[in-house]
Amino acid sequence: MKASSARYLVGQGMKSIWRNRMMSFASFCIILVSLLMVGMSVLVTINLNRIISGIEDQSEAAVTIKDDIGEDRRKALEKHISAISNVATVEFYSKDEAWKNMKEDMSDEQQDLFRYADDNPLPDTFRVTVKDISMMGDTAVQIELLEDVDSVKSPTQFADVLVSIKNILMIIMTCVIAALIVVCLIIISNTTRASVFARRKEINIMKYVGATNTFIRIPFFIEGMVVGIFAAGAALLLTKFAYEGVYNIFKNDMSLWSILGVDNLYPFSKMFMKVTVAYLASGAVIGALGTSISASKHLKV
Amino acid sequence: MVEFKDVSVTYSSGVDALNGINLKIKDGDFAFVVGSSGAGKSTLIKLILKEIDATEGTVLVNGFNLSKLRRGKVPALRRTIGVVFQDFRLIPTMTVYENVAFVLRVIDAPAKYIRSRVPYVISLVGLEDKAKSYPTELSGGEQQRVALARALVNDPKLIIADEPTGNIDPALSYEIVDLLRSINECGTTVLMVTHEHDLVRYFGGRIININKGEIAFDEVIGGTNRNESK
Numbered sequence: 001m002k003a004s005s006a007r008y009l010v011g012q013g014m015k016s017i018w019r020n021r022m023m024s025f026a027s028f029c030i031i032l033v034s035l036l037m038v039g040m041s042v043l044v045t046i047n048l049n050r051i052i053s054g055i056e057d058q059s060e061a062a063v064t065i066k067d068d069i070g071e072d073r074r075k076a077l078e079k080h081i082s083a084i085s086n087v088a089t090v091e092f093y094s095k096d097e098a099w100k101n102m103k104e105d106m107s108d109e110q111q112d113l114f115r116y117a118d119d120n121p122l123p124d125t126f127r128v129t130v131k132d133i134s135m136m137g138d139t140a141v142q143i144e145l146l147e148d149v150d151s152v153k154s155p156t157q158f159a160d161v162l163v164s165i166k167n168i169l170m171i172i173m174t175c176v177i178a179a180l181i182v183v184c185l186i187i188i189s190n191t192t193r194a195s196v197f198a199r200r201k202e203i204n205i206m207k208y209v210g211a212t213n214t215f216i217r218i219p220f221f222i223e224g225m226v227v228g229i230f231a232a233g234a235a236l237l238l239t240k241f242a243y244e245g246v247y248n249i250f251k252n253d254m255s256l257w258s259i260l261g262v263d264n265l266y267p268f269s270k271m272f273m274k275v276t277v278a279y280l281a282s283g284a285v286i287g288a289l290g291t292s293i294s295a296s297k298h299l300k301v
Numbered sequence: 302m303v304e305f306k307d308v309s310v311t312y313s314s315g316v317d318a319l320n321g322i323n324l325k326i327k328d329g330d331f332a333f334v335v336g337s338s339g340a341g342k343s344t345l346i347k348l349i350l351k352e353i354d355a356t357e358g359t360v361l362v363n364g365f366n367l368s369k370l371r372r373g374k375v376p377a378l379r380r381t382i383g384v385v386f387q388d389f390r391l392i393p394t395m396t397v398y399e400n401v402a403f404v405l406r407v408i409d410a411p412a413k414y415i416r417s418r419v420p421y422v423i424s425l426v427g428l429e430d431k432a433k434s435y436p437t438e439l440s441g442g443e444q445q446r447v448a449l450a451r452a453l454v455n456d457p458k459l460i461i462a463d464e465p466t467g468n469i470d471p472a473l474s475y476e477i478v479d480l481l482r483s484i485n486e487c488g489t490t491v492l493m494v495t496h497e498h499d500l501v502r503y504f505g506g507r508i509i510n511i512n513k514g515e516i517a518f519d520e521v522i523g524g525t526n527r528n529e530s531k
Contacts, residue, residue: 004412019394205390208350209451210380211407 009215013222023195024227030191031231031286032238034184035279039239041180043275045173047265052166054264056133057088059162061140061154063126069148074124077148081128086139091127098122123150133159185286192224192290193297200298213299220295221288228287232279239275243268302328303349303459303492308358310344310514318344320514321358326492328458331485333501334494336511342494345511346463349492350382351375363458380408383452383489387464389444391436391451397423398432401450408455422454423447426480442473449480453489460484462493466500478504 017024063081065074074092081090099120103111130139140154196203206216247265268275305324311317319341326332336342347353348360351367360367363381370378391400402419410418423432426446436444445465452460462481466474478493478500485491495501501508505524510517 002409002411005406005409008406016394201390202392202394205392206403206407207376208379208384208390209404209407209455210376210378212376215407 009218010222013219014226016219016223017226020195020199020223023191023198024223027188027191027195027224027227027287027291028231028234030184030187031228031283032235034180034188034286035232035235035283036238037180038177038184038282039235039275039279040242041173041177043239043243043271045170045177046271048169048173049166050266051264052162052169056159056162057129059129059133059136059155059158061128061130061136061143061152063128063143063152064150065124065126066148066150067123073148077146078126080146081126081143084139084142086130086132086135088129088131089127093125093127095120095122095124098125134163188286188290189294192287193294196220196291196294196298203295203298207299213296216299217292217295221292224291225284225288227291228283228285229280230283231287232283235283236276236279239279240268240272302326302361302363303490304359304361305345305348306359306361308348308355308360310341310348310353311356318514319348319355322514322516324509324516324519326490328490329485329488330507331482331491332493332507332509333504334492334509334511335496335498335501336517337496340511341514342511343463344514346461346494349459349461350384351378376407380455381458383455383457383460385445385448385452385460385462385465387467389436389441389448389468391444391447393436396433396435397428397439397447397450400436400447401454404451404455418454422450425453426450441469442476445469445473445477446480449477449484453484457489459490459492462491464494464496466495466497474500475503 065077069077078090078092081087099122102122103114106114128139128143130136136154136159137156140152140156143149144152203216247267250265303324303326305322308319308322308324309317310319322341322345334342334345344353348355348367349362351362351370355368362378365374365378365381367378392403395403398419401423402415405415405418420429420432423429426449428443428446428450431439431443431447436447439447445468448465452462460481465477465481469477474497481491481493482504502522503525505522507519507521509519
């Protein structure tokens, strides 16, 4: 194909957008809404996953050490615990520190009760976090079997609940996203089909004067791709505003912050490149393929 | 050249549209195809354009054996044929110039050739001053002349005119056939389907009458005087 013909076909694709502006606008809106629905759902899923992972990271087991084992044995025990494959971090929490923190958390009246106590009744502990929270129970048993360990208190029930919530949430969100994708593809395919159907006579004429199928498809392909890219651009802007709006609400509201931890939400700037590429690629592919596949249905003349 | 050898067409509905037709139209011929509705005229044209395939027999058009022609080669066949339809079939979103130039763009003609050939062909049909107009801004006769220019621009071996005067003023019908005649005089084969018997009687020439899917009459008759007909 000559460069002049390629220029002509690209030009025809661009002109068609304006010539068929109502149908182009309909395709634009449908692709925009579809990308927004699927994109927002994916972002919500990613953040929910991150929040739950954040809570998981914070849940730790408290390992009580036997009294007066001495520093050498304590360090050896710390080494043994760290060597367990599912253990992420091990932090020593001395009885003195625990006693001090406990008193700070008490009211004045409660503190009076302990004012004349001679001994610190609290034990030395290790705070242990794990890599995989679903294995928390097994890891706790492994630690409990070690010498110099008095007892292990682990939030196994909480861990199980978290894992269940995460699994159910992932299944629900995957189903919602899959259903949205199917619904969007059906709507987009119908819109592009209507757009092409309105121009079936034009396609018919092209066939009669000897145009090849590729020659007829290229302008439709370009037209669909450009409309898809514009829709993706608009979807990106709307997603940015909506996402940042919600993100700022969490950031500014301390009570919500304390529940979820804003650190566990991704700021939009961190995801901007990935979201941009995903939106533009999806918009271009959906627009181009949707329109050219619909055009193919009228090529059998 | 167009040649039909024992061609039959039976549609999936069971209707026999053509029954064992034998027909030969030589290069440079001008022929009218006449017949009542449902006689098989449209089927004949659909066969030539390879819109449909013959159930039996062989169809040869401009050196292509249509029974053996693959789908991918159909555009090559159609580029040797210019078609003029009753309803003009111009692209409404393109100007007269663009409608005519479109055919040359399809065959990847050089831009320089398009710039010189298109105005020339538009002038042949007398529409130089309408080159920038859109089809909706033209009369029926003018639209049909654009369709003729489009059919001509690629210098085809064969022009098929399917009821080209059906949608235009009767007085203008003679102009359109005159144009087709002059194109024929330059060597292009013309096959004109019509049911306007006055027009056929007036111009005369080779008349192919199709009736119930068979050729009822294929002869050359003399034309009457133009002034008498009008």
